[in-house]
Amino acid sequence: MYTELQVFSDLSEKVHYNHAEFPLYAHKDKLSFYKYCAACHWHPDLEFIYIVSGEMDYFVNGKIIHLTPRNGIFVNSKRLHYGFSSEQRECIFIAVVIEPYSFFESGKYMKIFLESKFSIYTNDFILLNSKNNWQEKALKLIQETYKTMQEKIDNPLLIQAKITMLCSIISEQLRKEEHSKEDLQTRMIIWKMTHFIHKNYYKRIDAADIAEAGAVCRSRCFQLFKKQIGQSPNIYLMRYRLAKSCRLLVTTNITISEISELCGFQTLSYFSYVFRKELKQTPKSYRKINKII
Template identity: 35%
Template sequence: MGLEILSDLSEILPYPIPDFPLYAGIGKLANQNQYTVGCHFHPDFEFNLVLEGVMDYFINGENVHLGTGDGIFVNSQRLHYNYSRELTPCKYLVITVSPSLLPKELPAVEQLMASKTTPECSDYVLLKKDSNKPVLSLYPKILHEIQTGNPNVFLTLSYVLALCGAVVPMIQSDAHGDIHDAKWLSLYDMTKYIHTHYQSNVTLSDIAAAGKVCRSRCCQIFTRYMGQSPIDYLIFYRLKKSQELLLNTDCSIGEVASRCGFSGQSYYSQMFRRFFGVTPRMYRK
């Protein structure tokens, strides 16, 4: 899934069909690549189904574990990311649905959507394989239509409406989660700082200052919610940005390293192999 995360952690989603704001695709987490993307949010509803392995989700400060066959719905504008805490391979199906795809010209639909996407509502709905089979069976149907390249739009929309129709009523309108929890708000500010300044010489003190915490607390928060140190997250984000340059530009390996904040080509190549199992040159090929 080709994603672009902006400096404010919002995400631009790649809809494959013009004027039809729906994405469906297959994602993978590999041993050497613990996280897919950094923390981000978007107005779209997100649906995930684990096809192979296990996966964890961070959503507004809470971690949720998913086994093979389990699914999850992530509400609109929630800070989230998926990852492999156990560093084991995982294959999953992801669907994102823009609220604009739903028939808002119907007042009842507009009122329902407005009441189910406020900050006070549930951040997510866990869909267990044993108790939500009818809902989860809709995921591959939507994927199949999108993968044809020329989907039956009416049929696809019917699947999407059935999916949203089953899940949206499960959202609690008065979940009263602590949406201003200090820990994850600090994490938001610190990851946002990394995403904005990764090309510069970023230190642990800089990251901690962005979250208004001490360096020790900064490390504790990253370890708890991200499963790695703030410096490892910084390196990983730099490497992910470098992958974009490797695939989409003719920049030399040394120039890619420099543009992504690495002090030298040798260190960059060493980190790239450590995280992804191949060298930058091999990845580009």
């Protein structure tokens, strides 16, 4: 079952939990569902990824980690991240996402503990390797959690026990990291510039406008995007527009020409050219294959 990744204008993601009353998302996904490059996003939840088959790169706060089969990664709360494959190769993975403060409803003591471990001052991520003893346990718990969540939950304590153990294992390994004032300011600038793109992607904007939104010069804008997101602002804008167009293609009956205009492409021919170059198919064929209405 594949769930569309929804990102709000501040880059926070709306997480679709398996059960409304249970703040836990556990699904098996294909990287191709996200056009081989998920949107850069963050959420207050903790994220655990297990690679079933294939490989992909995972971007976390300016760093790129290569993930291979039977290994995975833990991504801490409120970190910019996304998975991708530059070669557009398929990768099947399990994603378990949990909102700790809702899941572990327990009072002041637990809240203090969670804040000390899953904060902006501890590790951004932990790479999980199946050859390491405690990391192998974490990887098995990710798989078991996914399997259990696909069944009818007759005993919620079973799920809670697995997630508690998983988070406990990770919390024991998290360490405080130094974050300079400059680093925090950089992240704020990035959020402002991406916020501007998400609010104005359908307009005729360029790198100069994006840089102005972050109150930096054009060269600094390119430097920050490359370092923090791994893409130039122009590529980020283009891919965001494409993501929006893909959604409209499969969920509406709007003409391709109208979609092109609504998503900020100046001409239909340019939209078709970029779409084919990035997704290896035409907008028409994409709509036909993926139509959901």
